Structures are given as structure tokens and as C-alpha cells.
Amino acid sequence: MRCARQWRFRGPGSPPRRSRDGEGQHEREQDGAAHSRHVVRTAKGAEPRRYRADVVTTTIRPAAAGDAAAIAGIYNEGIEDRVATFETRPRDAGEVAEWIAGGLPFLVAEDGGILGYARVSAYSDRCVYAGIGEHGVYVARSARGRRLGVALLDALAEACEAAGYYKLTSRVFADNGASRAVHRAAGFDEVGIQRRHGRLDGEWRDCVLVERLLGEAAA
Numbered sequence: 717m718r719c720a721r722q723w724r725f726r727g728p729g730s731p732p733r734r735s736r737d738g739e740g741q742h743e744r745e746q747d748g749a750a751h752s753r754h755v756v757r758t759a760k761g762a763e764p765r766r767y768r769a770d771v772v773t774t775t776i777r778p779a780a781a782g783d784a785a786a787i788a789g790i791y792n793e794g795i796e797d798r799v800a801t802f803e804t805r806p807r808d809a810g811e812v813a814e815w816i817a818g819g820l821p822f823l824v825a826e827d828g829g830i831l832g833y834a835r836v837s838a839y840s841d842r843c844v845y846a847g848i849g850e851h852g853v854y855v856a857r858s859a860r861g862r863r864l865g866v867a868l869l870d871a872l873a874e875a876c877e878a879a880g881y882y883k884l885t886s887r888v889f890a891d892n893g894a895s896r897a898v899h900r901a902a903g904f905d906e907v908g909i910q911r912r913h914g915r916l917d918g919e920w921r922d923c924v925l926v927e928r929l930l931g932e933a934a935a
């Protein structure tokens with residue numbers, strides 16, 4: 717598809733994005749759970765700030781080719797859980813490397829190893845919808861409940877806004893309480909239910925549509 721306007725993501729290798737006050741690399745700290753902090757860098761550049769030794773520092777940054785195997789492992793946990801996606805076939809690093817190479821917004825949370833990711837895929841091949849991203853967020857089982865899901869979604873929204881998107885949307889299984897909670901916490905609205913939207917392991921599943929408006933659309 718070729719549309720008049722192209723959406724560009726400042727992924728690995730992009731020059732640092734200037735912050736609004738012009739002081740250089742954009743970097744933001746978020747207080748997370750009592751003993752965690754997330755350093756958010758939606759573009760490559762400055763080193764994370766240092767914290768006390770008892771504080772876990774997590775960096776959110778654009779995904780790189782070398783993250784593919786870890787991301788595949790986290791996605792495959794989500795597939796196994798049977799609450800996140802209609803997909804049932806495990807993915808391998810090669811397939812994930814192609815997603816990363818696709819150049820759409822794709823962030824990972826890292827704390828020594830990769831703990832989770834959030835990414836966008838095309839919502840539609842119609843040009844009118846080119847500013848809408850369909851997103852997914854997955855956190856490793858061992859890292860859930862540390863507010864990484866919220867931090868990843870928030871950072872993804874920021875990266876998408878900077879790339880010119882005006883909306884993020886996804887379908888969440890109605891019984892996926894964790895995903896519905898994380899989306900609410902990250903400023904998404906539930907705007908409808910798609911009943912019996914597909915079968916997983918032979919069982920009909922209802923999906924909740926979630927969306928967050930970005931940029932001018934959010935004004």
C-alpha cells in the first residue's frame with residue numbers, strides 16, 4: 717500500500733529526538749511500584765539515569781534485531797496462556813525479526829534481559845486509516861505486576877504520537893482482566909464489545925475494543 721502520508725518511527729539508529737524544551741535527548745522517569753522505576757527512551761540515545769542500588773531500573777527503548785528471540789519467548793508465553801490472542805502457533809526469532817525490521821513502533825522493556833514489549837502493526841491497508849495502529853503488549857510471566865505493561869503502553873502511545881499516529885486500538889478478550897486493567901490504567905477507553913469474534917480452541921470468545929486517541933485527535 718502507498719499512501720500520500722507516510723508514518724515514520726524513530727527506531728534503532730535514528731538520531732535522538734529533541735525534547736520540547738530543546739535540551740536534547742528526551743528521557744522521562746516514571747515512578748512504578750514501590751521499588752521499581754522505568755526510564756523511558758522512545759528513541760536511541762542517552763544512557764539511563766542512575767538510581768540507588770535497591771531500586772530496579774527498567775529501560776524502555778526501541779526493539780532491535782538482537783531482541784527477537786527474547787520477544788518470541790514472551791509472545792509464546794502469551795499464546796500458551798490462552799487469554800491474550802487467537803494465535804495458537806508459537807513464533808520463532810526469525811519471524812519476530814521480520815516484525816522488528818518492518819519499522820513500525822516497537823518497544824521493549826529491559827532490565828538486564830528483555831521483560832516485555834509493546835508494538836504496533838497496521839490496522840488496515842486503507843489509506844484513510846493509515847494513522848491508526850493496532851497494538852499488542854506482552855510482559856514475561858516472571859515480570860508481571862510491576863507496572864511494566866502500563867509503562868510500555870504509555871511509551872508506545874508517545875512513540876506513535878511522535879510518528880504521526882492519531883489512534884491506537886486493539887481487541888482484548890473480555891475475560892482478560894489483566895489486559896483490560898492495564899489498558900484502563902494507560903488511558904485507553906473500552907468502546908465496544910465484539911461478540912463471538914472468533915474461536916480459540918473451539919470456544920467462541922468475545923472481544924472488547926479498546927482505543928486511545930493521540931495527538932490532535934485527543935485534543
Ligand SMILES: CC(C)(COP(=O)(O)OP(=O)(O)OC[C@H]1O[C@@H](n2cnc3c(N)ncnc32)[C@H](O)[C@@H]1OP(=O)(O)O)[C@@H](O)C(=O)NCCC(=O)NCCS
Nearest residue numbers: 794800854855860861862863864865866894895897898901
Ligand atoms: C496484560 C499484561 C500485559 C499486564 O502487564 P503487567 O505489567 O503485569 O501489568 P501492570 O503491572 O502494568 O498492571 C497495570 C494495572 O493492571 C492491574 N492488573 C495487572 N494484572 C492484573 C490482573 N491479573 N487482574 C486484575 N488487574 C490486574 C494492576 O493492578 C494495575 O492496576 P492499577 O493501575 O490500578 O495499579 C500482562 O499480564 C501480560 O503480558 N499478559 C499476557 C499477554 C496479554 O494478555 N497481553 C494483552 C493482549 S491484549
